[in-house]
Amino acid sequence: MPEITHRAPNCATAPKAGNEGVYHLQLKPGDVPGYVLLPGAPERTTVIAKNWDDVREIASYREYKTVSGTYEGVKLAATSTGIGGPSSEICIHELRTLGAHTCIRVGTTGSIVPEFDLNDLIIPVACVRKDGTSVTYVEPEFPAFADTRVVMALMRACEKLGFRYGLGLSYTTGSFYIGQGRPLNEDGSGYWPSFAEKLIPDLQQARVTNIEMETAAQYVVGYLHGMRMGAVLSVIANRALNRWGDDGG
Numbered sequence: 001m002p003e004i005t006h007r008a009p010n011c012a013t014a015p016k017a018g019n020e021g022v023y024h025l026q027l028k029p030g031d032v033p034g035y036v037l038l039p040g041a042p043e044r045t046t047v048i049a050k051n052w053d054d055v056r057e058i059a060s061y062r063e064y065k066t067v068s069g070t071y072e073g074v075k076l077a078a079t080s081t082g083i084g085g086p087s088s089e090i091c092i093h094e095l096r097t098l099g100a101h102t103c104i105r106v107g108t109t110g111s112i113v114p115e116f117d118l119n120d121l122i123i124p125v126a127c128v129r130k131d132g133t134s135v136t137y138v139e140p141e142f143p144a145f146a147d148t149r150v151v152m153a154l155m156r157a158c159e160k161l162g163f164r165y166g167l168g169l170s171y172t173t174g175s176f177y178i179g180q181g182r183p184l185n186e187d188g189s190g191y192w193p194s195f196a197e198k199l200i201p202d203l204q205q206a207r208v209t210n211i212e213m214e215t216a217a218q219y220v221v222g223y224l225h226g227m228r229m230g231a232v233l234s235v236i237a238n239r240a241l242n243r244w245g246d247d248g249g
Contacts, residue, residue: 014097017061022094025079026059027066033075034101038091040108040214045078048106052076063087081105084174085133085217092218096225103222104150105231108246109170109212110180112200112239116209118246121165122233123154127216128208132174134220144172144216145223150230158232168209170233172216180211181239200239210235 014023021028037048042065049055052069059066063082070076079095081088092103109122116122127144129135134144151167158165173179181199184190203211215231222229236246 021059022097024061024090025064025066025094025098026061027094027098029098031058032066032068032077032079032095032098032100034099035074035076036095036100036103037076037078038081038088038103038105038107038218039078040081040083042080044106045080048078064091078106081214081218084213085131085172088214088218089133089221092221092225092227096222096227100227102147102150102228103218104154104229105215105218105233107212107214107231107233108236109210109233110237110239111210111235112171112204113209114238114240116166116168116235117238117241118235118243119164120235121158121163122168122170122210122235123151123158123165124168124170124210124215124231124233125151127170127172127219128203129216129220130171130173130179131213131217133217137220137224142220144219146219146230147223147228150228154230154232165232166209168233169207170215170231171203171208171211173211173213176213204240211239 017023017026039045039048045065045067049067049069052071055067055069057067064080066077066079068077079091081091125146129140129144177184178196181196183192219229237244
């Protein structure tokens with residue numbers, strides 16, 4: 001049967017970069033392999049690639065920096081997504097256009113339970129969708145979940161490397177302050193809605209493990225693009241124990 005297309009008569013053609021690659025990532029077909037790691041910050045791409053072979057920077061534009069290389073003979077790349085769901089959506093869409101099929105978010109998170117402390121690793125199995133981006137793709141009742149094969153691979157890697165880790169249920173939000181239960185002012189003055197006061201206790205009651213800003217959007221957008229998605233997150237804050245610190249987890 002012929003492939004069915006759903007092109008609306010008023011949809012815009014995707015823009016191209018000056019090098020004829022995808023517009024935001026500035027990458028061309030053949031620049032990235034099927035496997036791509038997704039840190040948030042551009043500088044983390046080179047940190048991730050420090051143990052790879054044949055490393056080269058392919059492109060750097062706005063929040064998107066891409067490096068490629070090989071590890072134990074496997075071709076892979078790392079592309080930074082920036083902060084939040086909107087920039088992640090652009091990154092994942094353009095990577096899929098270039099042929100990427102498996103992406104793993106490598107980022108940081110704040111724990112809201114005492115079980116996950118600083119430098120522990122959380123592998124989110126699923127997410128609460130408060131990211132603001134995924135709802136533009138599909139109704140809010142649609143789940144945000146990791147690919148089981150990616151989760152199992154991450155678990156196996158943590159076991160092999162001796163890292164302290166666990167499976168988690170992430171709360172992905174499009175806000176760093178009010179949306180994560182943080183007041184606008186340290187003295188508590190200013191806008192402070194009642195839901196923000198109750199946010200962390202309510203999430204703890206629901207057995208949510210951690211808060212961050214990208215994973216749900218990446219899971220949903222990637223899944224709807226037919227990709228395998230996963231994430232591994234380093235804990236740099238513990239809201240239950242009032243601890244903060246990034247010691248290289």
